[in-house]
Each structure stands twice: as C-alpha cells, then as structure tokens.
Amino acid sequence: MCSGMVHPNLVIDALTKGADGVMICGCHIGDCHYIDGNHKTEKRVEAIKLLLEDFGLEPERFRLEWVSASEGPRFAQVMTDMTEAVKRLPPSPYKTG
Numbered sequence: 001m002c003s004g005m006v007h008p009n010l011v012i013d014a015l016t017k018g019a020d021g022v023m024i025c026g027c028h029i030g031d032c033h034y035i036d037g038n039h040k041t042e043k044r045v046e047a048i049k050l051l052l053e054d055f056g057l058e059p060e061r062f063r064l065e066w067v068s069a070s071e072g073p074r075f076a077q078v079m080t081d082m083t084e085a086v087k088r089l090p091p092s093p094y095k096t097g
C-alpha cells in the first residue's frame with residue numbers, strides 16, 4: 001500500500017531469485033498517504049544500493065521512482081526506461097535455467 005513498506009530484503013530476495021530488475025514506485029514526496037512512508041523509502045534505498053553491491057548486482061537492476069496514480073504516461077515511461085536499462089545488462093547471475 002505504500003512504498004515505505006517495501007523492505008530492502010524483499011528487493012534483494014527478488015533479485016537473488018532471478019528477477020532481472022526491481023522498481024519501487026511511490027507517491028511524490030509530500031503526497032504519501034501514510035505521511036512519511038516515502039521518506040522511509042528514500043532511506044531504505046541507500047541500504048538497497050549497498051546490498052546490490054554486496055550481492056554483485058549492477059545498480060541499474062534497481063530503481064526508485066515517484067509516480068502518482070494520475071500520471072499514467074509517466075508510469076509507462078519509467079517502466080519503459082527501466083525495461084530498456086535492464087535489457088542492456090548481462091543476464092542476472094542469479095537467473096537459473
């Protein structure tokens with residue numbers, strides 16, 4: 001329900017199970033329905049970046065974007081950008097099969 005609820009372990013778990021990339025989308029700063037969830041998200045991103053490095057994963061495999069529910073075209077654009085960025089990477093070292 002809120003980007004602030006996404007624990008860094010969830011991101012790393014997805015990536016180490018073979019996901020090519022993970023994006024967290026949250027409400028713009030000041031617009032979180034839970035007041036400060038997206039501020040928590042910003043802090044957690046720093047931990048996620050350190051974990052990516054520890055697990056030997058490229059930083060491009062993770063992205064945080066602020067996108068409101070009324071920004072359909074922007075959502076489509078950030079998803080397209082993320083997809084293209086991930087496609088430029090080698091296969092995930094955690095991908096099996």
Ligand code: FES
Nearest residue numbers: 002027032033037
């Ligand atoms: S409700 Fe918290 S970031 Fe959207």
